[in-house]
Amino acid sequence: MSSTTAIGSDPNKQGGLGFILGPCSAIEVEEIDPDGDLVLLVGNSSGFFKARRFRVSSSAMRRHSPVWKAMLFGPWKEKNPENGEWNVAFPDDSPPSFCLVLNIVHGRFDQVPTRLLALRPLYDLVVLLDKYDMVRIIRPWAKGMVQNAPSFGTCESLRRWTHIAWESGDRDAFFQGIYNAVLGISVDGKRLYILLLPFRPGTDPQHNLSGDIIRCRLSLIEELLKPFHTHIYYRLSARPWRPSKKDKGCDNMVLGSIWRQLLSDDCVLAVSKSVRATLLPHTKASEVTTSAQVLTDSITAILDATEIKDPDHAICKPGVGNMNKYMDTWIREFLKNTWWASKECFERMEARRMELDM
Numbered sequence: 217m218s219s220t221t222a223i224g225s226d227p228n229k230q231g232g233l234g235f236i237l238g239p240c241s242a243i244e245v246e247e248i249d250p251d252g253d254l255v256l257l258v259g260n261s262s263g264f265f266k267a268r269r270f271r272v273s274s275s276a277m278r279r280h281s282p283v284w285k286a287m288l289f290g291p292w293k294e295k296n297p298e299n300g301e302w303n304v305a306f307p308d309d310s311p312p313s314f315c316l317v318l319n320i321v322h323g324r325f326d327q328v329p330t331r332l333l334a335l336r337p338l339y340d341l342v343v344l345l346d347k348y349d350m351v352r353i354i355r356p357w358a359k360g361m362v363q364n365a366p367s368f369g370t371c372e373s374l375r376r377w378t379h380i381a382w383e384s385g386d387r388d389a390f391f392q393g394i395y396n397a398v399l400g401i402s403v404d405g406k407r408l409y410i411l412l413l414p415f416r417p418g419t420d421p422q423h424n425l426s427g428d429i430i431r432c433r434l435s436l437i438e439e440l441l442k443p444f445h446t447h448i449y450y451r452l453s454a455r456p457w458r459p460s461k462k463d464k465g466c467d468n469m470v471l472g473s474i475w476r477q478l479l480s481d482d483c484v485l486a487v488s489k490s491v492r493a494t495l496l497p498h499t500k501a502s503e504v505t506t507s508a509q510v511l512t513d514s515i516t517a518i519l520d521a522t523e524i525k526d527p528d529h530a531i532c533k534p535g536v537g538n539m540n541k542y543m544d545t546w547i548r549e550f551l552k553n554t555w556w557a558s559k560e561c562f563e564r565m566e567a568r569r570m571e572l573d574m
Contacts, residue, residue, distance in 0.1 A: 248318045249273045253296075254288070257305040258314045268311040272318055274302070280321040283348040309347075310340040317344060320353050330360050339376035342383045351383060351572070358384065358572040374400070378425075385569030387562065394425070394556065398432045398547055402507040428554045436508050436546060437501040440539070444515050445497050448474070473522035512539050 245255060246268060254274040259267035274296070278285040287294045287304075294304045306314065319327040333341065338361060345351040354361065378393030380386075451467040478495065495514070504511065516539055551557050 243267060243269045245269045245271050246315070247271050248315075248322050248324065249276065254302045254304065256314070256318075257303065257307075258309050259311040260307040265311045267307075268315065270315065270318055273322065276321045280353055281348040281350040283350075309344055310337075312337060313340040313344045316341060317348075317350070317353070321350075328357060330357060333361050335373055335376055335380075339380055342380050346383055351568070355572050358574055382565070383568065384572060385565045385567070385574055387565045387569075390565065391551065391556070394429060394551065395547055397429050398436060399509045399543065400507050401429070401433060402510070403505040425556070428551075428556065432547060432550045432554075433508060434501045435550060436543065437504050437511060439546060440508065440511055440515065440543070441495075441499065441501065441504075444495060444519070445499075447519075448497055470522045474518055477518040477521050508543065512543060515539065 243257070248270045249272050252271040252273045254272050254277070256270045256272055257267060258270065259265055261267060274288050278289060286292070289295060296302045316328065319325075341354070341361075342351070345354065374393060374397055378390060378397070381389035381393055448471070451471050495518070506514075555561055
């Protein structure tokens with residue numbers, strides 16, 4: 217009778233593996249190494265992929281991963297049992313990614329894709345390699361797999377790609393991911409939560425990417441709201457916006473234009489009550505739920521559409537300037553003061569880039 221140990225499970229509990237994988241004997245064994253001495257059970261019945269079983273060589277696994285070496289040949293429950301077949305379960309890992317890694321470490325290179333992987337399987341692969349400290353094994357295929365990765369269109373894909381860029385040492389792509397996150401995330405509950413799952417490279421808890429993104433977003437929104445609210449505050453005061461003007465005719469026209477834009481069905485803001493509230497005085501950055509990019513586009517649209525009393529009073533019209541260029545400069549300056557722009561971070565990513573020959 218064979219014995220099976222599930223990674224992270226208590227072997228003394230009855231039905232532990234059956235609960236994780238269901239009837240193991242019903243899952244056909246895939247022969248990665250027909251002469252192998254170990255059978256792996258990867259995945260679980262409730263996962264995205266169906267669980268799979270692989271016959272492998274424990275020696276091949278030991279040579280390529282220090283984690284596997286300690287797990288299989290150390291004083292742990294996964295070591296070779298004295299009696300019965302050697303089985304070990306990895307219920308939390310992705311079966312397709314695990315199969316790809318096993319093909320590499322067993323020299324089955326004809327089974328390794330040379331072209332770019334889709335974002336999800338590439339992310340799963342990188343997570344698996346990092347987990348078992350064996351990222352270096354994909355060096356011959358790294359450029360084909362990672363470079364020119366597909367663009368991200370959702371918060372979840374952005375999070376995955378940023379992680380891939382970190383693990384592959386692609387510093388430019390990594391910072392582009394952070395940059396896009398600062399501009400694009402919005403506090404609408406689930407999407408922000410998906411993006412900001414804890415992501416802390418290394419072991420130092422201060423390297424909190426999520427916290428840096430949140431702080432940068434809030435600080436940027438404060439900077440975007442200041443000039444817009446300033447226009448409203450001063451034009452509501454008793455004195456004209458421009459001291460050289462004797463009346464507040466233009467100020468009243470500008471305020472009326474802003475209010476009309478906030479209520480207009482033709483304005484981009486008409487579809488979002490939250491954005492309208494954001495642009496009212498006394499709003500705090502922490503109360504803004506929309507993204508910094510949407511906020512910028514909204515402010516620009518409103519100020520561009522303001523009217524003045526006389527065409528000759530162009531000086532009274534609110535100046536917009538290039539807000540996107542301003543945001544770009546501001547974000548880059550902010551990130552210079554985070555750990556992600558430090559020498560330590562640069563050296564870590566450069567070492568990984570050299571390791572993979574990227």
